[in-house]
Amino acid sequence: MEKMLLKVTENVKIAKNIYRMRLAGEGKAKPGQFVNIMLGGLFLRRPISVCDAAEGEFTIIYKVVGRGTELLATYPTGKVLDVLTGLGNGYDINLDIMRPLLVGGGVGSPPLYLLAKRLFELGKTPRVVLGFNTASEIILENEFRDLGLEVNITTIDGSRGTRGFVTDAIGCLSGVEGAKEGFAGAVEGAEGTGDFDYVFACGPEAMLRAVYDATQVDGQFSFEERMGCGFGACMGCSCKTRYGYKRICTEGPVLKRGEIIW
Amino acid sequence: MVDTSVTLSGLRLDNPVIPASGAFGFGAEFAKLYDLNILGALAFKGTTVEPRFGNPTPRIAEAPMGMINSVGLQNPGLEAVINEELPKLSEVFHKPLVANISGFSAEEYAACAKALGKLPQVGIIEVNISCPNVHGGGMSFGVDSKLAATVTREVKAVTTKPVYIKLSPNVTDITEIATACEEAGADGLSLINTLSAMRIDLKTRKPVLANTFGGLSGPAIFPVALRMVYQVYEAVSIPIIGMGGVSSAEDVIEMMLAGASAVQIGAANLRNPFACADIIRELPRAMEKYGINRLEDIIGGAHR
Numbered sequence: 001m002e003k004m005l006l007k008v009t010e011n012v013k014i015a016k017n018i019y020r021m022r023l024a025g026e027g028k029a030k031p032g033q034f035v036n037i038m039l040g041g042l043f044l045r046r047p048i049s050v051c052d053a054a055e056g057e058f059t060i061i062y063k064v065v066g067r068g069t070e071l072l073a074t075y076p077t078g079k080v081l082d083v084l085t086g087l088g089n090g091y092d093i094n095l096d097i098m099r100p101l102l103v104g105g106g107v108g109s110p111p112l113y114l115l116a117k118r119l120f121e122l123g124k125t126p127r128v129v130l131g132f133n134t135a136s137e138i139i140l141e142n143e144f145r146d147l148g149l150e151v152n153i154t155t156i157d158g159s160r161g162t163r164g165f166v167t168d169a170i171g172c173l174s175g176v177e178g179a180k181e182g183f184a185g186a187v188e189g190a191e192g193t194g195d196f197d198y199v200f201a202c203g204p205e206a207m208l209r210a211v212y213d214a215t216q217v218d219g220q221f222s223f224e225e226r227m228g229c230g231f232g233a234c235m236g237c238s239c240k241t242r243y244g245y246k247r248i249c250t251e252g253p254v255l256k257r258g259e260i261i262w
Numbered sequence: 263m264v265d266t267s268v269t270l271s272g273l274r275l276d277n278p279v280i281p282a283s284g285a286f287g288f289g290a291e292f293a294k295l296y297d298l299n300i301l302g303a304l305a306f307k308g309t310t311v312e313p314r315f316g317n318p319t320p321r322i323a324e325a326p327m328g329m330i331n332s333v334g335l336q337n338p339g340l341e342a343v344i345n346e347e348l349p350k351l352s353e354v355f356h357k358p359l360v361a362n363i364s365g366f367s368a369e370e371y372a373a374c375a376k377a378l379g380k381l382p383q384v385g386i387i388e389v390n391i392s393c394p395n396v397h398g399g400g401m402s403f404g405v406d407s408k409l410a411a412t413v414t415r416e417v418k419a420v421t422t423k424p425v426y427i428k429l430s431p432n433v434t435d436i437t438e439i440a441t442a443c444e445e446a447g448a449d450g451l452s453l454i455n456t457l458s459a460m461r462i463d464l465k466t467r468k469p470v471l472a473n474t475f476g477g478l479s480g481p482a483i484f485p486v487a488l489r490m491v492y493q494v495y496e497a498v499s500i501p502i503i504g505m506g507g508v509s510s511a512e513d514v515i516e517m518m519l520a521g522a523s524a525v526q527i528g529a530a531n532l533r534n535p536f537a538c539a540d541i542i543r544e545l546p547r548a549m550e551k552y553g554i555n556r557l558e559d560i561i562g563g564a565h566r
């Protein structure tokens with residue numbers, strides 16, 4: 001962890017209630033790690049995943065859901081933020097895998113972007129499935145395509161891409177609780193999406209669970225929890241795993257398939 | 263050069279700044295950020311005989327100028343604390359430890375005190391009779407002067423280390439409990455623990471915390487803590503470790519003027535991981551600003 005003062009260089013709306021913020025600063029982050037941002041007038045920092053980290057720059061994408069993110073959306077370029085960086089374990093990418101599948105749900109998608117870049121650098125071409133509520137909330141579709149990746153979009157209301165949930169696009173409907181029948185065939189370009197040997201997922205817990213149930217291969221899942229500190233000091237974010245109690249902020253947010261207890 | 267040192271029950275501290283139990287873990291996260299030996303002492307996470315997971319999540323909520331937690335005493339248990347956490351801590355920290363203990367019976371408190379009191383690293387046993395998070399646990403000892411006195415006596419009987427009783431603010435008259443603990447042999451008092459509190463999520467219309475209630479800490483409670491330290495200082499003659507919302511060197515001075523011999527910093531560490539280091543660095547400057555040469559001289563200075 002490092003405590004840094006980072007200047008906002010961009011803060012723009014990119015979809016309904018969703019903003020992209022760029023911060024100038026030494027952009028060291030592993031995919032799946034997050035930053036914890038101090039906001040004027042609020043006591044607790046707010047954790048946001050790193051979407052991209054390049055030379056001298058961090059990118060985050062956040063959805064306005066409450067006071068903290070509302071405030072964040074008002075910050076002009078030039079404003080300096082107090083940010084804790086390099087938090088969390090991040091995804092483990094030193095794996096003997098060929099064809100990873102990345103599954104993102106809503107604003108769970110951003111950390112998968114940096115992950116996709118890093119996997120690409122390792123010579124792996126991930127497939128990407130991104131799920132949203134509706135077309136106006138879609139983010140990062142073009143950015144993933146610009147990396148040269150195949151992207152499947154799902155929307156719950158069917159306003160874009162496959163109607164339904166990410167699991168409908170993954171095409172492994174067996175055993176998915178509440179999955180609607182008949183969508184497997186309706187998946188655009190679904191042929192071949194079953195062709196993956198590893199899963200990386202980030203999104204709401206219900207989505208993570210559905211992806212876990214719908215896939216048989218090994219994988220890593222990124223979780224969220226309310227945080228008091230974000231760096232391991234308060235035990236606010238603990239969860240039970242098959243290998244004991246873990247702090248989502250420190251031993252997580254990414255848990256391996258084999259350790260998850262739902 | 264100003265003198266920041268203070269004495270607690272014969273224990274000399276270079277400065278009065280002590281990270282509070284529960285907001286500093288066992289020091290490991292902070293040792294990566296700064297040299298912990300700048301601290302006066304260090305209070306580690308509340309320890310119980312058995313390992314505890316604590317309450318279900320969410321167990322953290324935002325509050326105006328503070329936070330509410332319902333962690334519920336998550337800790338690895340007495341054995342792991344002694345065999346794993348404290349040896350690790352001793353590699354990076356060579357000042358006295360404040361061993362914060364909790365229990366669900368007077369015997370459990372005594373068992374923790376006995377085992378931890380034997381360790382040379384431990385300078386003070388701090389008995390948390392006030393954690394408002396655990397049903398049927400800490401709360402009942404902290405709100406009843408007879409029970410508080412019983413725990414004090416049981417703990418005193420098994421250790422030669424100074425015993426500080428950590429008081430709950432969730433009582434009608436904190437001086438009554440304070441006096442009972444002093445009469446039962448307490449060497450000092452720590453106050454305050456968190457104030458019982460809650461938040462409700464407007465979207466779900468349900469309590470934010472899975473446990474419904476939690477404990478409020480942070481700057482929001484500073485004036486309340488100050489008032490209680492002031493009152494207890496008048497009621498007892500044993501030393502007080504003051505805490506509750508302390509976030510700056512000025513707050514430390516204010517708390518000591520109210521009657522604290524040393525000060526603990528809790529929630530501030532969570533918002534700013536360098537809080538204790540910043541306060542210790544600023545303290546001499548703040549003392550000079552307010553014309554203080556020896557910090558110890560100002561303890562209780564606000565009393566008329």
Ligand SMILES: Cc1cc2nc3c(=O)[nH]c(=O)nc-3n(C[C@H](O)[C@H](O)[C@H](O)COP(=O)(O)OP(=O)(O)OC[C@H]3O[C@@H](n4cnc5c(N)ncnc54)[C@H](O)[C@@H]3O)c2cc1C
Nearest residue numbers: 046047048049061062063066067068069107224225226227
């Ligand atoms: C490791 C991690 C990574 C995250 N990455 C992103 C990201 O890349 N983009 C993004 O938009 N959001 C992300 N979040 C969620 C984000 O932290 C919350 O949406 C934010 O803290 C809400 O703050 P608020 O003040 O706006 O809302 P509040 O008023 O505090 O709460 C509004 C709602 O937000 C939810 N919420 C509040 N705090 C958290 C929290 N810490 N974690 C999860 N949900 C919370 C609650 O369900 C609540 O109902 C991440 C959370 C975690 C733990």
Ligand SMILES: Cc1cc2nc3c(=O)[nH]c(=O)nc-3n(C[C@H](O)[C@H](O)[C@H](O)COP(=O)(O)O)c2cc1C
Nearest residue numbers: 282283284308331390454455479480506507528529
């Ligand atoms: C996350 C958290 C965990 C805590 N855990 C303990 C504990 O285990 N034992 C204890 O005696 N007090 C515990 N406390 C209370 C603090 O030590 C302190 O008394 C209180 O928070 C007031 O100080 P502050 O406002 O500086 O945080 C905890 C506080 C917080 C915020």
Ligand code: FES
Nearest residue numbers: 228229230235249
């Ligand atoms: S948020 Fe404090 S330990 Fe994870």
